[in-house]
Amino acid sequence: MASAAAPPRPPAKQRPAPLPPPRFTYHQIRKAIHLVCFLIFVALPFTDLMRVDIPNQRFYFLGSELWINEFGIIFFTMMFLLFAVVATSMLYGRMYCSYLCPQMIFSEWSLAVENWLVRKINKKLPKWPVQRKRIASRACFYMVLALASIFLAFVFTSYFVEPRDLLRRLLAFDMHTAGGITGAIVTLVAFLDFTLLRQRFCTAVCPYGYLQGMLGDDNTLLVHYRDDNNACIECKKCVRVCHMEIDIRESPFQIECIHCGECVDACQDVLRRLGRKTLIHYAWGAKGELLEAKAPWYLKFGLRDPKRVAIMLVIFFYACGLYAALTMRRQVLVQVSPVRTELYKVDSAGLIRNRFRVKIANRGKQRSQVKFEPTRLPDAQLLLDRNPIVVDPGQVIETEFDIAVKQFRGSELVNHFALLASTDTEKKTDSFDQTFLMPPEKK
Ligand code: SF4
Numbered sequence: 001m002a003s004a005a006a007p008p009r010p011p012a013k014q015r016p017a018p019l020p021p022p023r024f025t026y027h028q029i030r031k032a033i034h035l036v037c038f039l040i041f042v043a044l045p046f047t048d049l050m051r052v053d054i055p056n057q058r059f060y061f062l063g064s065e066l067w068i069n070e071f072g073i074i075f076f077t078m079m080f081l082l083f084a085v086v087a088t089s090m091l092y093g094r095m096y097c098s099y100l101c102p103q104m105i106f107s108e109w110s111l112a113v114e115n116w117l118v119r120k121i122n123k124k125l126p127k128w129p130v131q132r133k134r135i136a137s138r139a140c141f142y143m144v145l146a147l148a149s150i151f152l153a154f155v156f157t158s159y160f161v162e163p164r165d166l167l168r169r170l171l172a173f174d175m176h177t178a179g180g181i182t183g184a185i186v187t188l189v190a191f192l193d194f195t196l197l198r199q200r201f202c203t204a205v206c207p208y209g210y211l212q213g214m215l216g217d218d219n220t221l222l223v224h225y226r227d228d229n230n231a232c233i234e235c236k237k238c239v240r241v242c243h244m245e246i247d248i249r250e251s252p253f254q255i256e257c258i259h260c261g262e263c264v265d266a267c268q269d270v271l272r273r274l275g276r277k278t279l280i281h282y283a284w285g286a287k288g289e290l291l292e293a294k295a296p297w298y299l300k301f302g303l304r305d306p307k308r309v310a311i312m313l314v315i316f317f318y319a320c321g322l323y324a325a326l327t328m329r330r331q332v333l334v335q336v337s338p339v340r341t342e343l344y345k346v347d348s349a350g351l352i353r354n355r356f357r358v359k360i361a362n363r364g365k366q367r368s369q370v371k372f373e374p375t376r377l378p379d380a381q382l383l384l385d386r387n388p389i390v391v392d393p394g395q396v397i398e399t400e401f402d403i404a405v406k407q408f409r410g411s412e413l414v415n416h417f418a419l420l421a422s423t424d425t426e427k428k429t430d431s432f433d434q435t436f437l438m439p440p441e442k443k
């Protein structure tokens with residue numbers, strides 16, 4: 001009897017071709033930005049682009065040396081930096097935390113160094129017992145971290161103490177002065193932070209993470225998981241790569257999420273091999289809106305509502321105002337005031353004298369000469385030992401001098417005149433309105 005023919009097999013489902021790898025990953029972008037940030041972090045105090053010199057009471061910003069008595073500019077500069085960080089959080093979520101924050105950069109770096117050392121020792125010493133390899137990798141890690149902590153503490157303290165002065169203290173093992181003690185404490189804190197805390201610092205200590213809930217709104221950029229077609233294969237790679245130890249699939253609003261995009265890369269890497277697109281994206285707002293490639297530039301830039309446009313305009317005008325304030329500030333500051341312990345004095349030659357006090361502060365980098373000259377006071381003599389007065393960079397000179405005049409026709413008890421102060425480096429002349437007191441002319 002002829003056997004029944006086997007039923008035809010259904011045609012095998014063709015596996016979709018893998019998608020090409022992305023041109024760049026968020027991980028690569030972050031690491032490139034981290035490197036740039038690290039170089040900027042190290043360079044800023046050495047170039048005086050941003051530094052607070054506590055012993056000398058100076059604030060350096062973009063090459064300008066601000067004195068502590070210019071508190072207005074210092075305050076508005078700090079406010080500008082704070083405002084820029086807050087505005088960035090509102091538009092782009094926790095981009096500062098994941099892309100720019102030194103704590104995050106060094107935490108990830110210490111983790112990467114630790115893993116690299118473990119791999120190296122396992123590879124180079126395969127015959128060693130596991131326990132010995134673990135001790136060796138820990139010892140190497142602690143040594144590297146101790147050196148890195150000294151370096152970091154040095155750079156960090158340089159933001160508050162002049163770097164060359166600080167280096168001298170470090171080489172002399174100075175543990176007595178405030179700079180030396182600060183350096184030692186920061187070294188210890190950095191070492192403990194990057195061995196024990198790392199990213200836990202962000203959730204356990206840093207208040208900025210908790211502010212995010214208040215700063216974000218319905219149009220803020222977030223990392224979203226969207227699976228409309230049940231395409232998740234439960235590989236959990238997105239969970240394994242997350243340094244904050246969360247599962248982004250549960251919610252885009254988890255307080256721990258720093259929007260680093262590592263889970264986006266992970267999902268993309270897994271699903272593209274199966275010919276599918278990632279289920280995790282950077283997306284806008286609570287709804288997780290994705291933008292098409294041909295979306296207008298202002299939407300891609302995050303300008304999604306009038307509030308954001310207003311914020312960007314405020315930042316722009318704030319930056320212009322700050323720039324104008326920095327460029328308009330005078331390098332050589334002259335202040336003049338009368339000394340009124342005695343209203344006037346008549347000397348043996350019959351000249352009437354009034355005493356004045358001047359204060360000259362050279363906030364520039366060049367030696368400067370300031371020349372004084374009274375005007376609108378007939379035949380006035382300026383009794384100053386040296387005129388012009390030479391002021392070195394960073395120097396403050398306070399001195400007193402007399403102005404002497406003969407009784408002149410039409411003189412009053414109070415005679416208005418101006419004291420001119422000309423500065424050679426700035427080629428500017430300030431005019432200070434003053435009064436000269438003398439006995440009224442006898443009629
Ligand atoms: S969930 Fe994703 S974006 Fe958020 S911290 Fe973890 S890896 Fe980064």
Ligand code: SF4
Binds near residue numbers: 231234235238239267
């Ligand atoms: S990486 Fe993607 S596919 Fe894998 S579990 Fe996460 S969301 Fe699902």
